Every structure is written in C-alpha cells, then in structure tokens.
Amino acid sequence: MSRARSRAGAPVVTGDEGRREPRGGRKRVAGEKPAGEKPAGEKPAGEKPAGDGEAARGGEAPGAAKAAGATPHDGLFQFTFGKVEHAAPALKAVLPGALAAQIDFSTLRLERGHFVDPKLEERRSDLLFSATMGGRRGLIYLLFEHQSYVDPRMLLRILEYMTRIWRAYLEQHPEVKRLPVVLPVVLHHSKSGWRAARRFEELLDVNGALEEAAGELLLRFGVVLDDISHVEDEELSRRALSALGKVVLHLFRHARSPEELLGRLQGWAVALRAVVAAPEGGAAMMAVMEYLRSVTGQDRTEVVMAVREAVGRTEADRVLYASEYLKEEGREEGLEKGREEGREEGRLEGERRMLRRLLERRFGELPVQAVERVDEAPLDALESMAERLLTASTLEEVLEGKGEARRSRAAGKKRQVGAGRKVKPRAARKG
Structure with a gap:
C-alpha cells in the first residue's frame, strides 16, 4: 500500500x-489483505517509510x-x-x-x-x-x-x-x-x-418541495x-492529446464495429505516424496492434498489412522488426509445430509460412520456384529474406539479394541474345 x-x-x-x-x-x-500482511499501522521488519518516489x-x-x-x-x-x-x-x-x-x-x-x-x-x-x-x-x-x-x-x-x-x-x-x-x-x-x-x-426519489426543504441534508x-x-473522428483529432492518446480514443470509439476497424486506420495516419516516430513507438505500436488483433479477430499478417497501408511500409516495418512483432506469429506457429517435431523445426516452419504470406501480399501468387526456395531455406536465410523484403522492389531481390538478382537478369539477357544471333559458317581454308 x-x-x-x-x-x-x-x-x-x-x-x-x-x-x-x-x-x-x-x-x-x-478489504482483502494480502497473504502475510501486518495489521494496519504495523510495518514488516525492515520496511522503510514510503516517500515521494513510492x-x-x-x-x-x-x-x-x-x-x-x-x-x-x-x-x-x-x-x-x-x-x-x-x-x-x-x-x-x-x-x-x-x-x-x-x-x-x-x-x-x-x-x-x-x-x-x-x-x-x-x-x-x-x-x-x-x-x-x-x-x-x-x-x-x-x-x-x-x-x-x-x-x-x-x-x-x-x-x-x-x-x-x-x-x-x-x-x-x-x-x-x-x-x-x-x-x-x-x-x-x-x-x-x-x-x-x-x-x-x-x-x-424526491419532489421539488421535499428537495428544497431538505436542502444540504441531501x-x-x-x-x-x-x-x-x-463523437466524430474530426473532433477527437482536434483534441490536444498525445498521439497515442488520440489513436486509442479512436480505437475505443469504433471498437463496436470491428469489421470496419482496420479500414479506418488510414484516416488516423497522421497520429499513427507520430506514434511510430515516438521514442517508445515500438512498444506502443505492439500494444495497438495486439488490440486490433484481439478486437477484429484477424491474424497478425492482416493487421500488419493494414498498418503498413496507413503508415507506410518502411516506417511500419522498421519499428515492427525492431520490436520483433513480425516474428511473433512465426514463433507461435513454431511452438505449436514444435510439440510434434521439435521446437527448432516447428519455429522454422512458422518462419517459412510467415514469409510466404508476406511475399504473397507484396508480389501476388508466388511461382513454384519461389515457394520451393523459401521452403528449403534455413533459418538464417529466411531472416535475410525478411530483411530484404523491407526495401526490395522485386521478388528476385528478396530471394537472391540485389547483386545476385542483377547477375541473374544479366545472364538471362546474354542467353537470349546468344540464342537469337545467327552464326556464320567459317570459310574453308585453302589448301
């Protein structure tokens, strides 16, 4: 106390x-006392008086x-x-x-x-x-x-x-x-x-006459x-609140329409970006996104994509990877799988599944070769791909890295040029 x-x-x-x-x-x-608590006024041995900092x-x-x-x-x-x-x-x-x-x-x-x-x-x-x-x-x-x-x-x-x-x-x-x-x-x-x-x-239960007669007794x-x-969103946005305070009131205001909640994030983009940019933006965004996941019933991938659309992919992923939010779903799936095949193998499968879903969200349906590449990748390669996903502009760059992707495209062009070039037969040497 x-x-x-x-x-x-x-x-x-x-x-x-x-x-x-x-x-x-x-x-x-x-009125319930904690186990072992002393009677009122009696301090446990060695307890110091509480001060301003307590x-x-x-x-x-x-x-x-x-x-x-x-x-x-x-x-x-x-x-x-x-x-x-x-x-x-x-x-x-x-x-x-x-x-x-x-x-x-x-x-x-x-x-x-x-x-x-x-x-x-x-x-x-x-x-x-x-x-x-x-x-x-x-x-x-x-x-x-x-x-x-x-x-x-x-x-x-x-x-x-x-x-x-x-x-x-x-x-x-x-x-x-x-x-x-x-x-x-x-x-x-x-x-x-x-x-x-x-x-x-x-x-x-009083009438006017009784209320007046009772006066200060009531x-x-x-x-x-x-x-x-x-309250309209515009009015909440005009309040002189912290950025997180505004976002939270918006969420509470619309929590009774969970099917619309993710779609409303873009309307609160200014406040969300300010939350991301704050010193403790990672922890705040994790709290907001877990709330969204709990209220809407959507999985982390859906919530992440909605936040990316509102805040911007680079800004959102920077703080989410720093707080390891994006890895959480992989861990959960990995632990579930781990009960059957071992924790490490289960986590690896969870990471692969999470990366496939993020790639599909970004680039559309994946070719068979890309799926095989992800499914055969070890954990360190998956983490590298996930990091490249933040800045890559093509699927090749995610899977192979920018340097490898460029060399692969260059080699492909050379093969195409070589296939289309007509080779002149050598003139027979005079004997």
Missing part, C-alpha cells in the same frame, strides 16, 4: 482495496503486446493512460477550464490501487492519480466504461469507489482532520451513449463525463 500525506508535495495514499496483483495474479476484493510515477506499462487487463479494452486503457504523458493531456482536455487551471499537471502521478468490483472488471477499468491542486494534494479518479449498456445507478457505484479511496487513505493516516479531494472522471463508450444520471441527486455531487460514443 502506498503511503500518503495530505499536504502539497507529499504523495497521497491509495489503497489495497481491490488492488490488482502484478501480471498473472488476480485482484483482491475490497507511487508509480507515470505508471508501468502492463505489457507492450498485451497488458495485464481483463479485456483488450482494459489492457490498452491501462497501457496508455497509466502513463502521465498520455493521461495529463487527456484529463486536461475534459476537465472544466477553471478546475484544470487549479491543477498543476506537472505534479500528476499515478498511484497504486484499483477500486472497481472484481466481478465488473470486464466492463470497466480504473486509474487513480494524485496532483497538486489549489495548493494541496488531491486525487483524480479516472474510470473507463466499455459496456453495451449504461448502468442507471452508475453514480452510486462511483460513490462507493470514492468511499473506498477515502477509507484506504484513513487507514494509513488516521490522524488527519480532512480528506483529500477526489475528482471523478468517467471515460464512457457504449452503443447508445450515456443515458444515466449525471448527478447523484437525480437518483433520489447528498449532491456530479462527475466529469467524457462520452465518446458518438
């Missing part, structure tokens, strides 16, 4: 209630290809907006201007803790941030809703999540007199769009709602 204080410059506590375990683990339900600054990627989320949506959400360079502009874009002006986004920090009910993980995901706001440390709770319907009592659930955050804070700081501010922000996408209450008091609060269900 991360430590916190309620004064400016100090980290803010977040709880273990519902916190997600590291990759491969499970989430604990609210909270995850910017967040750790849950994994490049597949984040540790319950769904592809959750994984890409955590991977992207779990990093402050993507979260800060996204939050600034949706918060009311006067409120955003009170927040020092340079102090934004990802805090440990997840507060969504485990049984609801497939439909929503959350992130908790802390930042200096109004001269003191406060919290921003970002909830991502990706479900086919809208929960009419969503504001009640958000109240429960906020209460968990405050209780976790008080567990660590029972001496404090005031609670930190928690600003709830909801990123929502559904087929119909948000149709539930936007303020908590809308859930209460609980009142709202949420910052970013409903992208029907």
